[in-house]
Amino acid sequence: MLRANFIKKLPAFDLTVDFEINDEIVVLCGPSGAGKTTVLQCLAGLKSGIRGQIQLNGRTLFSSEQGINIPTRLRKIGYVFQDYALFPHMSVKRNITYGIPGGCKCRGDYRLSVLEVLEMFHITHLQDRLPAQLSGGEKQRVALARALMTEPELLLLDEPLSALDPTIRFGLQKELKELQRQWRIPFILVTHDMQEAQFLGDRIIRLEKGKQLQIN
Numbered sequence: 001m002l003r004a005n006f007i008k009k010l011p012a013f014d015l016t017v018d019f020e021i022n023d024e025i026v027v028l029c030g031p032s033g034a035g036k037t038t039v040l041q042c043l044a045g046l047k048s049g050i051r052g053q054i055q056l057n058g059r060t061l062f063s064s065e066q067g068i069n070i071p072t073r074l075r076k077i078g079y080v081f082q083d084y085a086l087f088p089h090m091s092v093k094r095n096i097t098y099g100i101p102g103g104c105k106c107r108g109d110y111r112l113s114v115l116e117v118l119e120m121f122h123i124t125h126l127q128d129r130l131p132a133q134l135s136g137g138e139k140q141r142v143a144l145a146r147a148l149m150t151e152p153e154l155l156l157l158d159e160p161l162s163a164l165d166p167t168i169r170f171g172l173q174k175e176l177k178e179l180q181r182q183w184r185i186p187f188i189l190v191t192h193d194m195q196e197a198q199f200l201g202d203r204i205i206r207l208e209k210g211k212q213l214q215i216n
């Protein structure tokens with residue numbers, strides 16, 4: 001479970017976050033500039049100047065009061081960026097194993113092998129390609145595979161499907177939902193698309209100028 005209760009001062013307003021998220025998909029929506037991406041960045045440890053606390057499965061990731069600020073790489077949080085942020089000069093396989101001790105060869109302390117993850121996302125045949133040689137949907141699968149390879153306890157997705165055409169998009173929405181049901185970790189997903197929010201979200205939180213309004 002994720003518990004987050006913090007304030008982040010932004011130039012135009014204060015972003016106020018107060019939520020508890022179980023093993024479910026919470027969709028964050030709201031107008032451009034409302035603070036959605038900033039919420040994800042604060043949770044991942046990519047923003048400074050926060051007051052409050054963040055706990056994941058009982059571990060304190062951040063507490064301004066106690067002076068705790070666990071570095072991003074140790075937070076056990078997967079992050080899928082809007083533009084996928086794949087390394088352009090690395091193959092699919094290297095992208096997926098980047099940052100994993102032992103890389104492609106070794107399982108180490110991880111439960112999953114790279115071959116299992118490639119299979120899970122139906123991208124085994126693409127493992128030696130570079131990102132430039134992939135379609136948008138394939139890149140999205142690689143980004144998800146990379147995020148899940150580290151066995152996160154929370155997955156953050158910033159408009160993961162927005163670059164895709166509607167037919168591929170719907171297929172991947174279903175896959176995302178199934179993935180969450182299999183992994184049973186909290187997903188927080190940002191989208192501008194209300195249909196997508198309704199389909200994917202177990203709960204929808206609307207942000208307006210940094211304030212949370214719950215829709216369902």
Ligand SMILES: Nc1ncnc2c1ncn2[C@@H]1O[C@H](COP(=O)(O)OP(=O)(O)OP(=O)(O)O)[C@@H](O)[C@H]1O
Pocket residue numbers: 010011012030031032033034035036037038039
């Ligand atoms: N690096 C920055 N420096 C100053 N202000 C910033 C910075 N990044 C974001 N902001 C401001 O913080 C606010 C929240 O931005 P954020 O990117 O979180 O919004 P968003 O809801 O994700 O928007 P969008 O839907 O357009 O991606 C905005 O008012 C934005 O102008």
